Amino acid sequence: MQYLINQSVLNTNKSDCLVVALFEKGRMSPSAEAVDTQIGGIIRRMLNQGDIDGKVGSTLILHEIDGLASKRLLLVGCGKQDETTERQFDTLISATIKALNTSGADDAISALAEINVNNRSLAWKIRQIVATTDNTFYRYTQTKSSKDSAPAITSLSLLVDSAANKTELDIAAKQGQAIANGMSLARNLGDLPGNICTPTYLANKAVELGKKHEKINTTILDEADMAELGMHSLLSVSRGSREPAKFIIMNYQGAGNNDKPVVFVGKGLTFDAGGISLKPAPGMDEMKYDMCGSASVFGTLSACAELDLPINVIGVVPSSENLPDGDANKPGDVVTSMAGKTIEILNTDAEGRLILCDALTYSERFEPAAIIDIATLTGAIIVALGHQTTGLMANNQAIADEILAASTDSNDKAWQLPIWDEYQPQLDSNFADMGNIGGKGAGSITAACFLSRFTENMNWAHLDIAGTAWKSGGKDKGATGRPVPLLVQFLLNRI
Numbered sequence: 001m002q003y004l005i006n007q008s009v010l011n012t013n014k015s016d017c018l019v020v021a022l023f024e025k026g027r028m029s030p031s032a033e034a035v036d037t038q039i040g041g042i043i044r045r046m047l048n049q050g051d052i053d054g055k056v057g058s059t060l061i062l063h064e065i066d067g068l069a070s071k072r073l074l075l076v077g078c079g080k081q082d083e084t085t086e087r088q089f090d091t092l093i094s095a096t097i098k099a100l101n102t103s104g105a106d107d108a109i110s111a112l113a114e115i116n117v118n119n120r121s122l123a124w125k126i127r128q129i130v131a132t133t134d135n136t137f138y139r140y141t142q143t144k145s146s147k148d149s150a151p152a153i154t155s156l157s158l159l160v161d162s163a164a165n166k167t168e169l170d171i172a173a174k175q176g177q178a179i180a181n182g183m184s185l186a187r188n189l190g191d192l193p194g195n196i197c198t199p200t201y202l203a204n205k206a207v208e209l210g211k212k213h214e215k216i217n218t219t220i221l222d223e224a225d226m227a228e229l230g231m232h233s234l235l236s237v238s239r240g241s242r243e244p245a246k247f248i249i250m251n252y253q254g255a256g257n258n259d260k261p262v263v264f265v266g267k268g269l270t271f272d273a274g275g276i277s278l279k280p281a282p283g284m285d286e287m288k289y290d291m292c293g294s295a296s297v298f299g300t301l302s303a304c305a306e307l308d309l310p311i312n313v314i315g316v317v318p319s320s321e322n323l324p325d326g327d328a329n330k331p332g333d334v335v336t337s338m339a340g341k342t343i344e345i346l347n348t349d350a351e352g353r354l355i356l357c358d359a360l361t362y363s364e365r366f367e368p369a370a371i372i373d374i375a376t377l378t379g380a381i382i383v384a385l386g387h388q389t390t391g392l393m394a395n396n397q398a399i400a401d402e403i404l405a406a407s408t409d410s411n412d413k414a415w416q417l418p419i420w421d422e423y424q425p426q427l428d429s430n431f432a433d434m435g436n437i438g439g440k441g442a443g444s445i446t447a448a449c450f451l452s453r454f455t456e457n458m459n460w461a462h463l464d465i466a467g468t469a470w471k472s473g474g475k476d477k478g479a480t481g482r483p484v485p486l487l488v489q490f491l492l493n494r495i
Contacts, residue, residue, distance in 0.1 A: 001137065003130050003177065005169045006109060006157040011038055011069065015157065016105035017061075018070035019096055021115050022047065023081035024054040031111035031159070032075070039067045043075065052077060056088045057095035061103055070109065074099055082116045086411040089117045089125070093132040100153045101137075107155035114159075123172040126158055128411070130176030131183070131485070138184050140191040140478060178306040179488050182299030183481030189295040190470060190479030194271035194288045199238075199246040199319035202268055202294060206248045206317070209298065213305035215254055221247035231358040233337040234318050237351045240275055240328025241321035247359070248294075248317035250301050254309050260369035261312035262491065264301075265359045267352045267375035268294035268319030275322050275348030276330055283472065290352070292469035292479060293374040294319060299484040304491065311491055316363050318355040322348070334432045338362060339454055344432035352377050353436060353450045360454045370399050372490075373451065374463045374483065380443030382467040390414040390483055391464035393448035399461045403486070406493055412486035414463065419448045427453075 006013070010031055021029035026047045028036060036043040042065060046052055052060040058077035065073055076096050078084050084092075093112065100108050113125045120128075133156065139148045160169060189197060189205070203220045210218035223244050226235055231247070238245035248268070251261075269290035273279060279287065297315040304313050329335070329348045336342050338358040345354070352375050363371055381391040390407075392414045394400035400416055407414040426438030426446045434453065438446025448462045463483060470479045 001134060001151065002155045003173045004155065004157045005126070005166055005173065006159045007162045007164065007166060010034055010111065010159065013109050013157070013159070014069045015107050015109045016070065017072040017074050017100060017103060017108040018068065019074045019076060019100070019108055019110040019112060021078045021112055022052060022054045022075050023078055027054065027081045029111065029114055031114060035068065035073065039065050046075065055079065057091045059095055059099040061099060072103060072105060074103070074108070076112065078115050084115055084117050086118055086120065089128060090132050093129055094136045097133050097136045097153070101151055105153055107157070108153060109157040109159055111159045122160060122164055123168050126169050127172040127176035129158060130173050131180045134177065134180030135183060135481065138187055140188065142188065142192060143196070175307060175492070178303040179485050181306060182303035182484045182488065185302050186292070186295040186299035186484050187479040187481045189298060190289050190292045192288070194321070197270050197288065197291065198243045199268065199270055199321070200243065202270065202291070202317060202319050203246040203248055205298065206250050209250060209302060215252055216301060216305055217251045217253065219249040219251070229362065230336070230338045231362070233335050233343060234320065234355040234358040236329050236333070236335040236345070237322050237354050238320040240323045240325035243270070243321050245318070245320040248319060250297070250315040252301055252304050252313040252315070254304065255312045259312050261314045261366055262494070263314045263316060263363045263366055263368040263371040264297045264487065265316045265356060265363060265371065265373040266294035266297035267291065267356055267373070267377065268317040269352060269355070270319060270321055272322045272349070272351065273324060275328050275351060276324050277347045277349040278324055279349060286470065286472060289470040289479060290376050291319065292376050293465060295479065296374050296465070296482070296484050296487060299481060300487040303484065303488045309491055309495060311495055313491065314363070314366055314368070316359050318359040320355055322351045337454070341434065341453065342432040344429040344435045346435045347437045350436045350447070353447055356451060357454045360451060360460070364458060368458060370461070371455065371458045372403070372461045372463060372487070374465060374487070376466040376469050377464045378444045378447050378466055381464040384417070384444060385415055385467055387467045387471070388413060390468045390486070391444055392416045392461060393419045393445065394461035395419070395452055395455060396459040396461070399459050402493065403461055403490060406486050406489040409493065410485040410489035412483050412489070414483070414486060417445055419445055419452055423449050
């Protein structure tokens, strides 16, 4: 898909389709009004007749209109004038692309960037149009015998005012494309079945990413390497699987050697049956998505390289399966982490923190400016925040504030929860330094409290994406690619 910033006069443009905005109560955008005057009031007649009502995401396509240089005219409802929200903007952009893709048009000119979106900048709207368009086109086809056809529309020209800063808007479009590409990579990795996307598959993908991008250097540790390092907490999880664990390090060097890196640690459980503490059968197929934290790290590193960001970023992915087996962890077992701390395994389904704690300890060697782990860690976060919002916990408020700002800037929402000392006693164990669960109350918080014990010397934040990494059931079932937009924005804000 090609995206172009167009600063020419509206009525001089020729294309397969021109896209303009309408609002509720019969109101039109400036471009729609100009076109309506040019074509003799046809848009007004459509509104008066009730052919389109201006509600968010409503569309109407008109063909071969006298006085219009374009072959088609697509009218798009944008809700109440000057009250369009970010969520509504995404909805109407997606509806626009779906309508264009079935219209027969090969290229289009869109004037939708002129509408007011909660006082967002023009650059933000351009970036969002590009990212949302590409995400609307995403289709999982890898394990289907019948592949979906490529998008019919191949070029989208974004009409903006002649006084706009084109250089800034070109950068915004490039950022939107890179974020969308990163999300597509993350979504594809998440959607792959567990018999294909194994720890070894992820390791090979990391090697491919390093070969594709000169600034990414990839290192893979096998189980013998991990054992030598003392990662017995991580290795205790992989014992129940025939698939060997892999420890993946992707080092993106975009700045000087003396610049401290941002480290992203992504949970890479390529399938989680719960181990001996077996999960219930309904919905267990969705546990292939337990590696979406690692998928978001892949997507973010890919976007970094595509944008050639002047910052150092390291992606660390501990990857394993969690299955029941004669050698699998048992409730009551005690394992020793790389940090030398002992852990009583009270529930084998609380395995994500067991692989993350060793990855966090390993990452301390990079002396990170900030370290953020991303994990589908707890069902409790869905109880607290639903499927709309990522949970955020941190031992450093400045880092938390940066993430919250990036969340707002990217519209990839996160909300902070406390990890006060009052929660730590829930992890007390009679037989080890800590238990791996903290009881029924505050499950997401005590999981973060567990991880905080391995990040005491680092500026650390934890993102629990169990509610936001994928959609369950029905025709929309699949990975979302979140929080790639948030993580990329976090890095952009640091440049």
